[in-house]
Amino acid sequence: MTVTLYDLAGADPARRFSPYCWRIRMALAHKGLDVDARPWRFTEKDAIAFSGQGLVPVIVDGGRVVADSWEIARYLEAAYPDRPSLFAGAVQPIRFIASWTDRVVQPQIGRMIIADVAAILDDKDRAYFRDSREKRFGAILEAVQADRDQRLAPFRQSLEPIRVVLSGSPWLGGEAPSFADYAVFGAFQWARCSSPFRLLAEDDPIFAWHRRVRRLFDGLADQAPAFD
Amino acid sequence: MTVTLYDLAGADPARRFSPYCWRIRMALAHKGLDVDARPWRFTEKDAIAFSGQGLVPVIVDGGRVVADSWEIARYLEAAYPDRPSLFAGAVQPIRFIASWTDRVVQPQIGRMIIADVAAILDDKDRAYFRDSREKRFGAILEAVQADRDQRLAPFRQSLEPIRVVLSGSPWLGGEAPSFADYAVFGAFQWARCSSPFRLLAEDDPIFAWHRRVRRLFDGLADQAPAFD
Numbered sequence: 001m002t003v004t005l006y007d008l009a010g011a012d013p014a015r016r017f018s019p020y021c022w023r024i025r026m027a028l029a030h031k032g033l034d035v036d037a038r039p040w041r042f043t044e045k046d047a048i049a050f051s052g053q054g055l056v057p058v059i060v061d062g063g064r065v066v067a068d069s070w071e072i073a074r075y076l077e078a079a080y081p082d083r084p085s086l087f088a089g090a091v092q093p094i095r096f097i098a099s100w101t102d103r104v105v106q107p108q109i110g111r112m113i114i115a116d117v118a119a120i121l122d123d124k125d126r127a128y129f130r131d132s133r134e135k136r137f138g139a140i141l142e143a144v145q146a147d148r149d150q151r152l153a154p155f156r157q158s159l160e161p162i163r164v165v166l167s168g169s170p171w172l173g174g175e176a177p178s179f180a181d182y183a184v185f186g187a188f189q190w191a192r193c194s195s196p197f198r199l200l201a202e203d204d205p206i207f208a209w210h211r212r213v214r215r216l217f218d219g220l221a222d223q224a225p226a227f228d
Numbered sequence: 229m230t231v232t233l234y235d236l237a238g239a240d241p242a243r244r245f246s247p248y249c250w251r252i253r254m255a256l257a258h259k260g261l262d263v264d265a266r267p268w269r270f271t272e273k274d275a276i277a278f279s280g281q282g283l284v285p286v287i288v289d290g291g292r293v294v295a296d297s298w299e300i301a302r303y304l305e306a307a308y309p310d311r312p313s314l315f316a317g318a319v320q321p322i323r324f325i326a327s328w329t330d331r332v333v334q335p336q337i338g339r340m341i342i343a344d345v346a347a348i349l350d351d352k353d354r355a356y357f358r359d360s361r362e363k364r365f366g367a368i369l370e371a372v373q374a375d376r377d378q379r380l381a382p383f384r385q386s387l388e389p390i391r392v393v394l395s396g397s398p399w400l401g402g403e404a405p406s407f408a409d410y411a412v413f414g415a416f417q418w419a420r421c422s423s424p425f426r427l428l429a430e431d432d433p434i435f436a437w438h439r440r441v442r443r444l445f446d447g448l449a450d451q452a453p454a455f456d
Contacts, residue, residue, distance in 0.1 A: 090318030092393050092402040097324055099392040164327035165320050174320040 002034040004060040006048050009039030010120035010194075015225045017120065017193040019106060019186035020069040022221065023098075024057040026182035027073050029217035031083045042125045069186075070098060073179050086179040097172065098183035100161075105187045108155045109199065112148035115141040116195035148197060155199070159206055166205045170212065177216060185213045189221055196227040230262040232288040234276050237267030238348040238422075243453045245348065245421040247334060247414035248297040250449065251326075252285040254410035255301050257445035259311045270353045297414075298326060301407050314407040325400065326411035328389075333415045336383045337427065340376035343369040344423035376425060383427070387434055394433045398440065405444060413441045417449055424455040 005028065008018035016022070016037065028035045040047060040056050051058040051067045058067045059075075066075045077086050087094055118129055118141050130141060137144045162184065165172050172180035188210050191199055200207040214222040233256065236246035244250070244265065256263045268275060268284050279286045279295045286295045287303075294303045305314050315322055346357055346369050358369060365372045390412065393400050400408035416438050419427055428435040442450035 088318075089316055090321045092397050092400060093318045093321035093325060093406075093408055095396065096389050096393050096400065096408070097321060099389040100328065103388050160331050161324050161327040165324050168323065169320050172320060172324065178321075180321055180324070 001062065002036050003028055005035055005037045006040040006056045006058040007037040008056050009041060009122070011122045012120075012225060013039035015120055015193060017117070017190055018056060019101075019190035021057045022186035022189040023069045023179070023182045024059065024072050025220065026185065026213075026216070027076055027086055027179060028059075029220050030086055030177065030179075030182070031076050031080050033076075033080070033083075041122050043128050070095065084176075086182075088173060088176070088178055090173070090178070090180075094173070094178060094180045094183070097180045101183050101187055104158055105184065106190075108151065108158065109187055109191050111137075112145055112151055112155070112199070113191055113195035113197055115145045116197065120194055145197075152199070156201070156204070162209075163205055166209050170209070172209075177213065181209075181213055185210065185221070189214075189224070189226075192226045192228055193224060194227075198228075229290065230264050231256055233263055233265045234268040234284045234286040235265040236284050237269060237350070239350045240348075240453060241267040243348055243421060245345070245418055246284060247329075247418035249285045250414035250417045251297045251407070251410045252287065252300050253448065254413065254441075254444070255304055255314055255407060256287075257448050258314055258405065258407075258410070259304050259308050261304075261308070261311075269350050271356050298323065312404075314410075316401060316404070316406055318401070318406070318408070322401070322406060322408045322411070325408045329411050329415055332386055333412065334418075336379065336386065337415055337419050339365075340373055340379055340383070340427070341419055341423035341425055343373045344425065348422055373425075380427070384429070384432070390437075391433055394437050398437070400437075405441065409437075409441055413438065413449070417442075417452070417454075420454045420456055421452060422455075426456075 005021070005024060007016050007021045007025070009016055016025070025035070025037065045054045048054065048056065048058045051065050053067050055067065057069055057072060058065065059072050061079065066072045073086055114133060114137070118126060121129055134140055162172065169175060171177045172184060188199065191197070200210065233249070233252060235244050235249045235253070237244055253263070253265065273282045276282065276284065276286045279293050281295050283295065285297055285300060286293065287300050289307065292303070294300045301314055342361060342365070346354060349357055362368055390400065397403060399405045400412060416427065419425070428438065
């Protein structure tokens with residue numbers, strides 16, 4: 001059985017850069033499921049209209065359609081209980097970590113790479129992306145990311161809870177990777193697939209963890225088109 | 229078997245206000261253990277010198293001495309495996325939540341109540357507390373908390389990951405309270421035992437959760453001397 005994933009892509013259809021889609025790419029691999037990850041662009045709303053909304057990730061598994069990365073992860077856990085657990089009994093604490101990633105990690109990364117993201121997009125997405133994001137930020141995208149060197153120190157400081165966990169175990173979930181790892185990893189994978197800007201110092205324990213996650217599943221994330 | 233807890237107290241020995249000691253009061257109750265919670269003041273370093281350091285909480289359980297709230301929680305889980313679990317399989321994700329509380333929630337609360345904390349202290353602690361904290365903040369304590377009305381909105385905003393979790397379950401740990409709840413609760417209990425300043429709006433789902441935690445264990449935290 002192959003699961004179809006609608007997966008945000010750039011001008012190069014192999015360049016997949018959505019943090020939420022990466023959460024699901026990793027979750028599907030964790031469950032050992034075959035995937036048909038179809039490139040999808042922001043403006044291809046019609047292609048996922050069957051899901052009842054306009055954002056990816058969307059999966060189709062047999063007759064079942066599921067949207068929203070959290071809902072998809074919960075669906076996979078329920079539908080494939082005999083495969084390695086994504087949550088290992090910690091659903092709500094992991095939801096906290098995913099939600100913190102949404103609200104603390106990703107907005108900071110976004111401000112540092114947003115013009116770089118615009119540059120990798122397919123032609124048909126560029127005007128939509130620039131207009132919607134410049135409206136959101138109230139500034140042109142190049143101006144939004146212009147002060148990113150100054151944003152780096154407070155960004156790295158805000159990641160301290162991750163370092164505390166990694167001081168006690170190799171994965172955010174403990175002795176094995178879990179959806180906690182994939183949620184945080186998606187944010188960093190988004191950045192490295194979209195931008196040459198380096199978010200982590202090489203002596204940061206988060207850097208070493210990030211390398212470990214990249215190497216999972218025969219290097220699934222490591223081999224993706226990226227800037228490093 | 230009674231566990232001895234050295235527990236930070238104010239001028240009124242019944243006023244216990246340390247966020248980290250509250251984590252352990254709740255954890256001991258969760259494990260159903262009898263507690264002798266002895267009042268301790270900041271300047272009574274000699275009374276806990278046997279622990280090899282100078283901070284509370286410290287517990288003595290039979291011959292075993294354990295300091296540091298995280299180490300104590302881990303110790304209790306290992307020493308009393310047949311009693312209700314504090315972690316329910318989610319040790320590292322809960323460590324993330326505790327660490328986030330340390331680094332995000334408590335520093336913000338501290339800046340809003342620090343002069344109020346000074347006012348509840350025993351005479352012998354006041355000079356020590358004021359000197360050490362004014363040095364840390366670089367300002368007199370009354371000045372530090374003077375802008376707290378302005379700090380409230382960003383503080384409440386920073387709690388959003390808690391609300392996301394509570395939208396799906398009554399406790400941060402899921403269907404039953406866990407050390408995730410006690411870690412975050414300790415911060416709010418510290419505030420309500422030290423200050424009349426109201427941190428949460430009554431229509432905030434965190435407010436309702438906070439009430440639920442207060443009522444646990446026959447109202448252990450609810451009955452503590454406090455400002456509401």
